[in-house]
Amino acid sequence: MYDMSTRKRALALVGQGHSLNSVSNETGVSRAALRSWQTRIEPLKHAGKPCPRCQGVPGPPEDPRAYAYLLGLYLGDGCVSAHRRGVYYLRIVCDNAWPGLIDACEAAIRSARPDNSVSRVKKDGCVAVTAASKHWPCLFPQHGPGKKHERTIALERWQQEIVDAHPWEFVRGLIHSDGCRITNRTTRLVKGEPKLYEYPRYFFTNLSSDIMRLFTNTLDRVGVEWRQANSRNISVARRASVALMDLHVGPKY
Missing domain, CATH: 3.10.28.10 (Homing endonucleases)
Structure with missing residues (x-):
């Protein structure tokens, strides 16, 4: 009844802490289906392209310019949080006042993981642009426990090279x-x-x-x-x- 993109979006919302009732109302997916997917479906198992950082010879993301912009967004208003089965959620919070920035954020996330779905979760006065992947820690090694300002934040060499090449996007x-x-x-x-x-x-x-x-x-x-x-x-x-x-x-x- 439901295509994979609908399943991924619904599971992403559940993984962010939304109740089954609210996810069902927003997506039209029954609560019974949601409960079944939580135990039977691993999010993103059909994701196609491999992670550029996990290959035998790690390389930069496919679109370094877009990644430099996304890195700036992540360091400002983003976080990476762990979910079940080794899946992580990247979440960038954007103010409702700037719809163009929300679109640009979604486009940058899609450029980093082209085969992964991206969802927008409405909150009070803002939108959380979210995507799930096993590889967000590879692309954002600054991920770690605690708040960013309470721990060391340093770019890896490959990230600095991208920022040096595309400073204005950063x-x-x-x-x-x-x-x-x-x-x-x-x-x-x-x-x-x-x-x-x-x-x-x-x-x-x-x-x-x-x-x-x-x-x-x-x-x-x-x-x-x-x-x-x-x-x-x-x-x-x-x-x-x-x-x-x-x-x-x-x-x-």
């Missing part, structure tokens, strides 16, 4: 997850009269000093001037640097 992913472009407004006295000034700037906010360092090192590489506003915020406000960011990143959409 910066875009980080800004799209944990950054923003705003208009700063300030008032100054000019000949005794208050005058309003407006100028754009970018902010990146993260609790992990390691992730902030990865961000600023990449900004240095592409010639963007930045300053550390406080322990958790990086600011880009110089006109030439904002222009570079506008050219390659731009506002959220």
Whole structure:
């Protein structure tokens, strides 16, 4: 009655902690079928393409540019969590206010594992873009217990090579997850009269000093001037640097 993509999506929702009732209502799959699949079907057993990191001679993902963007998203608002039978879920949380970013996130996940299904789980004010695979820890070796800012985050050599080759995609992913472009407004006295000034700037906010360092090192590489506003915020406000960011990143959409 149900095709494999429907089964995978339903099992992904169950694996994320949703009740059988809510999954049944969302997917149209009966609770009896869901219970049966939990014991009989291993998610993704028909996934076709092998993992690029598990082959005899490991190589980069098929689309390094998309992976650089996805890596930025993962380090900002993503997590990898273990499920049963060696399956892992990659989950990137996106704000409902930016539908274009949700689409871009899904496209990047599909580029990393083209034969795996991707689902969108609606939450209060956001969407979790999710996909299951046995190989997410291979593609994101930063996965580990605890919060990212409470453990060391360092790129492996093959990841750094991808970031070096596609630095702007990495910066875009980080800004799209944990950054923003705003208009700063300030008032100054000019000949005794208050005058309003407006100028754009970018902010990146993260609790992990390691992730902030990865961000600023990449900004240095592409010639963007930045300053550390406080322990958790990086600011880009110089006109030439904002222009570079506008050219390659731009506002959220």
